[in-house]
Amino acid sequence: MTDASPAIERLRKRSEFLACAQAPSCAKGAVVVQARARGDDLPLVRVGFTATKRIGGAVERNRAKRRMREAARALLPQFASPGVDYVIIARGGVLTRPWARLLDDVKSALIRLAADRAATHIP
RNA sequence: UCAGACGGCCGGGCGGUCGCGGGCCUUCGGGCUCGAGGAAAGUCCGGGCUCCACGACGACAUGGCGGUGGGUAACGCCCACCGGGGGUGACCCCAGGGAUAGCGCCACAGAGAGCAGACCGCCUUCGCUUCGGCGAAGGUAAGGGUGAAAGGGUGCGGUAAGAGCGCACCGGGCGUCUGGUGACAGAGGCCGCAUGGCAAGCCCCGCCAGGAGCAAGACCGAAUAGGGAUCCCGCGCACUCGCGAGCCUUUGGGCGCAAGAGGGCAGGGCCGUCGCCGGUCCAGGGAUCCGGGUAGGUCGCGAGAACCGGUCGGCAACGAUCGGUCCAGAGGAAUGACCGUCACGCUCUCUCUUCGCGAGGGGAGGGGGCGGACAGAACCCGGCUUACAGGCCGUCUGAUCUU
Numbered sequence: 001m002t003d004a005s006p007a008i009e010r011l012r013k014r015s016e017f018l019a020c021a022q023a024p025s026c027a028k029g030a031v032v033v034q035a036r037a038r039g040d041d042l043p044l045v046r047v048g049f050t051a052t053k054r055i056g057g058a059v060e061r062n063r064a065k066r067r068m069r070e071a072a073r074a075l076l077p078q079f080a081s082p083g084v085d086y087v088i089i090a091r092g093g094v095l096t097r098p099w100a101r102l103l104d105d106v107k108s109a110l111i112r113l114a115a116d117r118a119a120t121h122i123p
Numbered sequence: 124u125c126a127g128a129c130g131g132c133c134g135g136g137c138g139g140u141c142g143c144g145g146g147c148c149u150u151c152g153g154g155c156u157c158g159a160g161g162a163a164a165g166u167c168c169g170g171g172c173u174c175c176a177c178g179a180c181g182a183c184a185u186g187g188c189g190g191u192g193g194g195u196a197a198c199g200c201c202c203a204c205c206g207g208g209g210g211u212g213a214c215c216c217c218a219g220g221g222a223u224a225g226c227g228c229c230a231c232a233g234a235g236a237g238c239a240g241a242c243c244g245c246c247u248u249c250g251c252u253u254c255g256g257c258g259a260a261g262g263u264a265a266g267g268g269u270g271a272a273a274g275g276g277u278g279c280g281g282u283a284a285g286a287g288c289g290c291a292c293c294g295g296g297c298g299u300c301u302g303g304u305g306a307c308a309g310a311g312g313c314c315g316c317a318u319g320g321c322a323a324g325c326c327c328c329g330c331c332a333g334g335a336g337c338a339a340g341a342c343c344g345a346a347u348a349g350g351g352a353u354c355c356c357g358c359g360c361a362c363u364c365g366c367g368a369g370c371c372u373u374u375g376g377g378c379g380c381a382a383g384a385g386g387g388c389a390g391g392g393c394c395g396u397c398g399c400c401g402g403u404c405c406a407g408g409g410a411u412c413c414g415g416g417u418a419g420g421u422c423g424c425g426a427g428a429a430c431c432g433g434u435c436g437g438c439a440a441c442g443a444u445c446g447g448u449c450c451a452g453a454g455g456a457a458u459g460a461c462c463g464u465c466a467c468g469c470u471c472u473c474u475c476u477u478c479g480c481g482a483g484g485g486g487a488g489g490g491g492g493c494g495g496a497c498a499g500a501a502c503c504c505g506g507c508u509u510a511c512a513g514g515c516c517g518u519c520u521g522a523u524c525u526u
Binding site (some may be wrong): 010011012013014015016017048049050057058059061062063065066067069070073099 | 142143163164418419454455456457459460498499
């Protein structure tokens with residue numbers, strides 16, 4: 001979007017996903033978002049997606065990940081914090097939720113997580 | 124035209140706008156190119172490949188398979204044929220080896236269920252009789268009844284009544300001949316026929332299987348901790364313990380190098396800005412190299428039992444041969460969304476036309492709305508099984524109509 005927006009990479013390793021599983025999370029609508037401050041100095045934003053077998057077969061899971069990827073592509077440059085790893089997890093309604101509502105879910109979860117992180121840092 | 128049998132195929136097309144994964148190029152802006160299925164699925168069989176084990180052999184156990192002949196790398200798959208069963212038919216179905224190697228089982232009913240058996244009956248003789256029959260002895264297995272199954276079936280003869288008791292046909296058993304590679308089939312002969320079913324209960328026979336799996340396996344290999352080798356620096360003092368090469372000896376014992384342990388002093392490192400001083404750590408410190416190996420990375424990883432077309436052989440499965448094509452490969456895992464249009468299905472509505480007295484039905488055209496399944500490669504092939512909106516093609520069968 002702008003020059004200031006951080007570079008975005010994908011999470012690929014199981015260990016990185018497990019590390020994020022311990023981090024603070026926020027459930028909104030059809031998704032759960034986990035955010036973990038890596039603690040290094042890189043301004044990088046990384047993101048991973050999880051759709052378990054509860055969502056459905058391979059076709060449904062791929063579709064769920066596609067929708068979440070597209071949402072991340074649209075929202076992360078604006079709402080993600082540098083130096084943080086995100087994992088977005090699909091919940092039940094992710095396939096049927098209207099696109100605008102799904103965007104809303106992810107956006108409000110990102111904002112909420114950033115606010116919480118700022119609150120714990122200040123004191 | 125209707126009903127049905129079998130086989131094969133498609134799984135929306137085109138254009139545009141945003142996107143996704145691999146490869147190549149790049150002036151780092153981007154560009155070019157390729158990118159899921161018939162089942163990619165279930166992971167049920169068979170292989171390739173890899174490692175482990177191993178005498179390359181045999182036996183046993185366990186598991187699987189089971190008509191015959193072919194096909195194949197192989198199969199539990201496929202093709203053709205045989206036998207049995209079903210259907211008017213096209214066709215469909217069958218774990219379809221062995222029951223005189225042995226063991227076991229055959230419930231209920233029934234008189235009797237594996238060895239034969241006599242309930243109701245039938246017949247003869249004798250006795251009794253109220254002349255309806257009853258009882259006893261014997262002969263029968265035709266009829267009734269039970270059952271999934273009653274130890275050949277039907278008919279004629281025969282008989283007191285019956286019975287393969289006799290005969291004919293059918294069925295069965297045992298040789299013979301003929302046809303076939305074979306499973307089997309056919310012909311004719313002999314035997315009156317004596318001894319059923321379940322092997323999907325155990326079992327016997329024949330055949331096939333060493334085990335694990337791409338998280339196989341091969342290579343590279345950080346940080347940290349730890350192992351080994353070499354070199355350099357340091358390894359000082361006294362005490363105590365300790366061990367005992369050795370020495371002394373009056374044989375009781377005594378002295379005790381070096382290695383080791385303990386704390387102390389000295390020493391060194393670090394911290395408090397240097398020193399003094401204090402704290403803390405160390406008995407070693409440093410350098411180089413080697414090996415194992417974790418995270419991670421690379422390979423394995425796609426030109427093959429490949430696909431398309433032709434010719435030849437074969438009833439076929441399939442094989443041989445010629446020509447052409449290159450066709451996903453990554454990991455937390457890529458193909459989608461939207462718009463337009465065309466084709467398709469359902470539905471609503473309008474117009475025209477046709478059949479009908481009518482309700483309504485058929486056909487053509489215009490407009491609107493809705494819909495498009497099952498499902499996503501994860502080392503790769505050959506099968507099987509299961510799921511699937513809608514649609515297409517071919518061959519054949521049985522009805523019916525027309526000529």
